[in-house]
Amino acid sequence: MKRRKVDLAQAPADIARGVDERYQVATPLRAILNKVFPDHWSFLLGEIALFSFIVLLLTGTFLTLFFDPSMKEVVYNGSYTSLRGVPMSAAYESAMNLSFDVRGGLFLRQMHHWAALLFVAAIVVHMARTFFTGAFRKPREANWAIGVTLFLLGFLEGFTGYSLPDDGLSGTGLRIASAIMLSIPVAGTWISAAVFGGEYPGDLIIGRFYIAHVLLIPAILLALIAVHVGLVFKQKHTQWPGPMRTNTNVVGERMFPRYVMKQGGFFMSVFGVIALMAGLFQINPIWLFGPYSAANVSSASQPDWYVMFMDGLLRVMPNWQIYLGPYSIPPLFWPAVVGLGALTTVPMFYPFIEARRHKDKAIHNLLQRPRDNPERTAIGAMAFAFFIWATLMGGNDVIADKFHISLNAMTWSGRIGLLVLPPLAYFVAFRVCLGLQMHDREVLAHGVETGIIRRLPSGQFVEVHQPLGPTDDHGHPIPIEYGGWVVPKKMNRVGALAPAIKGFFFPVETPPEAPVSPGMPPVTGPDDREEITSGH
Amino acid sequence: MTTTHDGGNGGSQPPVDLSDPRLSRFDIVKEGLRRDDIEIVTYESQFPGVNSKAEKRVVRNIAILLIISGLAGLAFVVFYIVWPWEFKLGDTKSDYFTPILGVSLAIALFGLGLAILAWAKKLLPHEVLIQHRHDGGATPDEQLLTGQTMVYVAEELGVQRRPLLKGAIAIGLAPLGIAAAAPLIGGLIKNPHKPENGQNPPLFRTGFDPVANNGQLVRLTRDDGTPVRPEDVSTGGQMTVFPGIPGGATNEYADSPTLLIHLRPEDALVAREHADADARNKGSMFGDYVAYSKVCTHAGCPASLYEQQTQRLLCPCHQSQFMVTRNAQPIFGPATRRLPMLPLEVDSEGFFVAKSDFKDTVGPDFWERP
DSSP, X not given: OOOXXXXXXXXXXXXXXXXXXXXXXXXXXXXXXXXXXXXXXXXXXXXXXXXXXXXXXXXXHHHHTTOOOOOOEEEOOSSOGGGTTXXXXXXHHHHHXXXXXXXXXXXXXXXHHHHHHHHHHHHHHHHHHHHHTTTTSXXXXXXXXXXXXHHHHHHHHHHHHHHTXXXXXXXXXXXXXXXXXXXXXXXXXXXXXXXXXXXXXTTTHHHHHHHIIIIIHHHHHHHHHHHHHHHHHHHOOOBOOBTTBOTTEEEEEEIIIIIHHHHHHHHHHHHHHHHHHHHHSOOOOHHHHOBOXXXXXXXXXXXXXXXXXXXXXXXXXXXXXEEXXXXXXXXXXXXXXXXXXXXXXXXXXXXXXXXXXXXXXSOOXXXXXXXXXXXXXXXXXXXXXXXXXXXXXXXXXXXXXXXXXXXXXXXXXXXXXXXXXXXXXXXXXXXXXXXXXXXXXXXHHHOEEEEEEEEOTTSOEEEEEEOSXXXXXXXXXXXXXXXXXXXOOSGGGGTOSOOXXXXXXXXXXXXXXXXXXXXXXXXXXXXXXXXXXXXX | OOOOOOOSOGGGXXXXXXXXXXXXXXXXXXXXXXXXXXXXXXXXXXXXXXXXXXXXXXXXXXXXXXXXXXXXXXXXXXXXXXXXXXXXXXSOGGGGHXXXXXXXXXXXXXXXXXXXXXXXXXXXXXXXXXXXOOOSOOOHHHHHHHHHHHHHHHHHXXXXXXXXXXXXXXXXXXXXXXXXXXXXXXXXXXOTTOOBTTBOOGGGOOTTOGGGGTTOOEEEEOTTSOBOOGGGSOTTOEEEEEESSTTXXXXXXXXXXXXXXXXXXXXXXXXXXXXXXXXXXXXXXXXTEEEEESBOTTTOOBXXXXXXXXXXXXXXXXXXXXXXXXXXXXXXXXXXXXXXXXXXEEOTTSOEEESSXXXXXXXXXXXXXX
């Protein structure tokens, strides 16, 4: 039989045709390849969280191969000589062995921890970006709520992971968690008994936290992240206002190849930062804390940074106990249960609250500069002042120690600060927004300050302004309407400086003409300016 | 590379005949973009011409970055294999294993990341495109069709018209749902008030309870299990003690750690005066010795920082402060309740024992605490 000639050049096309005949992918695939993404550095903050999450999944899977989530008591006999012969839980022992007796184990453990810290940090900063620019408005309210849920899940995922090694710090954290459960009115003792399988600490909690940490919470996180990113994809990303940009279009670049490559390069860079931190900066040195013992704790025991706000709230809460006959509500309940609950649920409803207040039913795809919505910016500043101050108070003992301040004075400053600073932040942010708005309008009306002072024949000094648009017959600028975007306020922003020449030792190319942006009209050259030749 | 400046809407352009053999590949791509409602504003090379000096320079830089990445990755593997990694106490080469891994992997990743970024940002043509969003819902017709279909489906099922089914569904499904939830919830529930082995429930009991020790008074021991004599604690000194029962110093008895303090005589005088004025703490001190539960009444951390000069006990977790000479009443911070006092006595052999369990409940506060 004669072999059929195979046309190799035609093979890919044949295969592609075959795939399309079976799965009808051609049209949707092209839509994905061609999808246009707007670009701005602030849109990449959420990506840092996504990339950290991928690193967490990779390193976490490695750690599970060596970690033993058991509270059975064993005697340590590993490489770390200082703890040899010390009784400890199998969980702590396996975490120790991971750090000392698994080649590269410490590196991957530290990568996992740093990636976790970065994950929550990126979520917080990404949420701030979304909030202050109004990206949560219709049609993206649901995605905002999912994002807030992701923060809460990240918080829980972080706390369960922090508890697993069963070292001195994580046991203390668990103890506080059990006290928080106990503080819940009516059901507190029952909830704590259900979670710990009896009295604290019992011998089940590490196993239960382990399955929550490696399966339950990550599965929900993964599902919600998929929905979160899927919705961004489906609803198309918001964009800043600017030349050509409207509420009904997206101005940017195609997903393939440029946008995806930039994402890939950014992923590798985030990955690199985590690797560098994991190699150079020690994190959670459990061998220094020792195994958990209910009798021991050292001063300056701080939780991971994202739990510090809650610890700070616990520290500054006054000792107000509510007595109801034979029953009582401990003060722990208010900051830990009500506080955390409110901080993670109330923000979910903010998009609806804001839309209702302004009777705003329109679809918003253009972002707002924070200054253009002073009320929202001020509310955000208020929330962050509260969060940051509470986080600082989570380290009030360290601050008191390092700066030689009385600990009691620190606690009182925490209490007063939590009440005073947020309203102050509201007021200051509001005024700053209005000031920036006015300055924008002033530059639009009069032009950019050139720094050139001209003396008039009458002896009067005036500063020469560079108008941003056309002028009228008298040379006065015709006021330009504000476009919701950056107003150039310095001469080098309107191309007054020569463009940079590439090349370190010698120019690699002939300097191009000054770029002309559709939004920013060119500046008149130096020839038009009148030189000051004489003066009295 | 081509530069295109399209005027109006991508959709307003005439469609292209794809069978036209004169079409370039870019023309076909443009037609695809047009059909996806995308308009090209700018698409231009970043370089003055083909094979320009600037382009070669960028290509060379990307190649260098990729090679650096590969070398660093190789270095990572080599160090991983050959570097002495096994931990030894002291200043040894193994201390540098993790930093070397971190730096080499970071260089490899940065090299690759920067190479990709440079490729995308410096080498690929600069492009600005506009895509139309198509926001809002479907047409009213579409909405009507789908809405009516859904309503019709509900009508087909006819639950509204058949009340018997409605009731039967409720009766049939509710127990099944509860049955699914019951083992999950029921398995977790544990009554915190249920007495164990005829003793008080663990919530209200510590290792010092003599009932669990066959009625014998429980000794105060160090964490290695050795009993404590009064002269073992110097004046003004303190010691963490545990119940002298099997496993008494382990986390099984997490509520039992106790701080035994030998007060200076003048402080002991004040402390005894306050203790004897209190119904529960009366007679609990032994000479100048007093013992308080170490478990903070706020969140359960060990309140372990004893300041001899001011007679304060500080909890390092949330900075509650207790006055040792005044029944360990809280004087600052979030704690609301005093630390329970352990009634002390010395047995016939001269060792400290607990006269009884703590009179107050140990540990963080809760709703039904007596």
